[in-house]
Amino acid sequence: MPIQNPWDEEVVQGVQRFVQQKIIGRAQELEADPSYPEEIVSALKELGLFSIAVPQEFGGLELSVPTYAKIMEELAAGWTTLSCFLNSHTSASSILARHGTAQQKQSWLPSMATGELRVAIALTEPNGGSDLQAIRSSARKQADGGYVLNGSKIFITNGARAGAVVVLARTGSGKDGISLFMVHKGLAGFTVGANARTLGHSHIDVAELVFQDVKLPAEALVGQVEGQGLKQMLDALETGRIAMAATAVGLSRSALKAAQDFAAQRVAFGTEIINHQAIQMYLADMATQTMAAQSLVQTAAVVKQSGQRADMVCGMAKLFAGETCAKVALDCVRIHGGGGFVSDFPAERYYREAPYFIVTEGTNEIQKLIIAKRMQAGDAQALGLEGGHP
């Protein structure tokens, strides 16, 4: 019986064609080229991929979460950087689509859909990132209804190239004292600091953003309600975690393919190394773990699409896919032997890129805390994980 995939096949096939025609065989060269791949970003715009979470009435594709996840996987199977161009922008679009006022949607979403306006999300601060309630950036309400924003953010993906940023800031105390703001670049007092140098994805900005007495209009407050920012962001992070888990699956698939191809042509002890059981054991584990991660990511995407709270299963997908990716990338290096340690083969790049999926979008240790907390809340039962123990 054919498996009924939960994603939109036609859209996914279009992305697969793009990856096949424009990326496969070029990723090493693209990664090594220090210039920014404008041509590739433009192609992503032409494909409509900056509009994945934008409702159709604002010019978007309004794709389902399973389709989004599959697209991220396919892009990453070509070059993980492609998915990293899209993740925070898609999270920002979904925040506006789900929580923005009619006026906010009208003024932001059409230009975000074309990619003319790229938007980043800014959570992490110099004093920490795992504990979102500990943020220190503040937005003080003014007599005219506007706000004055102060604080700084670090490690902001696409932060330098984005034309605007969704900023998490304190407007009061406690968990209900956090709000989200749409902040345009170019506002007085908003500066972009240095881009961090990173282990992989050299074309993705990892920027510092500084806000010094930035005057925001009242309309900058997402949804025009204070105190909802933490929940709005935690909800968006569920999709962000699925997206990064799917990207990790794409990378794992590439590492698996590279390892298998190398093993099929490399000769040792009188035969191609793929004929040695030691190598077969690795390949079998890599394939099984990659497929398990792929299935878990799609399960998380289906749960998220259903509208129910999905942080437990999204945490599981991000945890498992991230750890699998790191392991599969390391095994790919092992199978390449010395060749895995030099940049002539992509194995070395996969190995440098993989740890990103352990730490991004909430570290994997944070995912474990979320999973354990939601088990206490009964989500394991809802996901069908409860046993028959009396």
Ligand SMILES: CC(C)(COP(=O)(O)OP(=O)(O)OC[C@H]1O[C@@H](n2cnc3c(N)ncnc32)[C@H](O)[C@@H]1OP(=O)(O)O)[C@@H](O)C(=O)NCCC(=O)NCCSC(=O)CCS(=O)O
């Ligand atoms: C670890 C955390 C989850 C800890 O959260 P807290 O313990 O501080 O908060 P909670 O008490 O769990 O929740 C507060 C409040 O929100 C509600 N909630 C929680 N989760 C959700 C959800 N998924 N959807 C909706 N609402 C949610 C919860 O019920 C509480 O409300 P009530 O009390 O019930 O009314 C959190 O701090 C966390 O996730 N930390 C990790 C931060 C993170 O992921 N950072 C990564 C940043 S982005 C990045 O890495 C770069 C990528 S980029 O795109 O640039």
